[in-house]
Amino acid sequence: MFIDTVLRKRYRILGSLGGGAFGDTYLAEDLDLPNNPKCVVKQLRCKTFEPEVLIIAKRLFESEAKVLYRLGNLSNQIPKLFAHFEENDEFYLVQEFVEGHNLTAEIIPGSQWSEGQVIKLLQEILQVLTVVHQQNIIHRDLKPQNLMRRRDDGKIVMIDFGAVKEIKGLATNIEGEVTSTIVIGSNGYMPNEQANSKLKLCSDIYAVGVIGIQALTGKLPRNFQEDPTSGEIIWRNQVNVSDRLANVLSKMVLYNFSRRYQTASEALQALSSISPPLSKPTTLWKLPFRRKLLVAAGVGAGIFVMLVLALFILLPIRTSEKFNKVTCDAELASLYSSKFINRKPDKTYRDRKYYGTLDKNNPSGKGTMIFQDNSRYDGEFKNGKRHGCGKFLSPPDTSSSEYSYEYYIGNFVNDNFDGLGKIKWKDGGEYTGQFRNGKCEGKGTFKLADGTSRSGVWKKGNLLDSNISCNR
Structure with a gap:
């Protein structure tokens, strides 16, 4: 699609955001609203233009648009759907533009995350996924590229749900039946049952677990080793991680889907249980007078040392690092x-x-x-x-x-x-x-x-x- 093309006499294309096997994505502006706010236009094409295929495609498109609309209204960490329409046998979604970067800018091959960082990331992802699973909806294509870090507030935003991509693979078989000819998902993040088109809610849990292991090990999923007998990912011997987190991650990525956490809320609860409890502070006014003085003096000295460190050590580091935490895509x-x-x-x-x-x-x-x-x-x-x-x-x-x-x-x-x-x-x-x-x-x-x-x-x-x- 050319730059400056106007769809529906309203959405003007500003540039390409990327393309793939399922369609193309564009940055656009809404000409009908004040200040012409930015939005994202996704263009989806059918593999064939046979009438029976287009009928199924339209039905699927309407159904998935309703799902995206519902999810966008349930959570501000899922892009809102502004419009969906069909022109010239091509299907278009208009969604909220999320300014920020996807997690490929954070999970860098060769760079290993700490255990605390991984727990926080998994909790952030699972909190959004819980909303999705509560609606009995499967994302189908969770991977770092489909998880955005919003610039305004630093929150995770879940994008590019996989179900709507099925439109691209619709075709008729020898018997004249309309079926999908492709498997939705990404290699490395897609469990065995999903590759066999037998999706479960826990298929998403597998993908989230893989993302966690990727961050811990600094390795891409395609470089993971698997046990030739059980099919399980071999990773625990490559990182220094507590058994509590390792056990949760291993359960998330079990080959047998029936033994995994079945929903995002289950996995989130398991993660919450391994977070270290905060110790209760001693109340100063309950101590004897002499101990009050000692504690106060110790606290004062500690604050002084921390200030000196902040002035002479920490400030230069933070000044140089604050931009390192900002990226673009x-x-x-x-x-x-x-x-x-x-x-x-x-x-x-x-x-x-x-x-x-x-x-x-x-x-x-x-x-x-x-x-x-x-x-x-x-x-x-x-x-x-x-x-x-x-x-x-x-x-x-x-x-x-x-x-x-x-x-x-x-x-x-x-x-x-x-x-x-x-x-x-x-x-x-x-x-x-x-x-x-x-x-x-x-x-x-x-x-x-x-x-x-x-x-x-x-x-x-x-x-x-x-x-x-x-x-x-």
């Missing part, structure tokens, strides 16, 4: 490209042009900057500099020696790559992880053009204890 890639077609720039420089919002005549907020060499930045600005989430594209001329990379998408601080991000080089290599002052620094993964990868801690562009460099 591909929603920014074409967000502003349609805004400057056939219009004058909002500000012109000698070597670049800017289209977007201004503050005291400086780029500030969201916008697009086109440089003299035709390189381009789409994203956030502050005081005239690239600052916040954005995507920088090198010039279309791939022979340019100044740029060895195709693009960088992630966080910027004062025109530098700084925070979480991803860079792709022209030779096919990719680095995903942390940056500082324009260089790979912190935890990250470098993927070579042949598909092999190395993960670890990087310093000034170099992987520690190796000869690998991401300074291309």
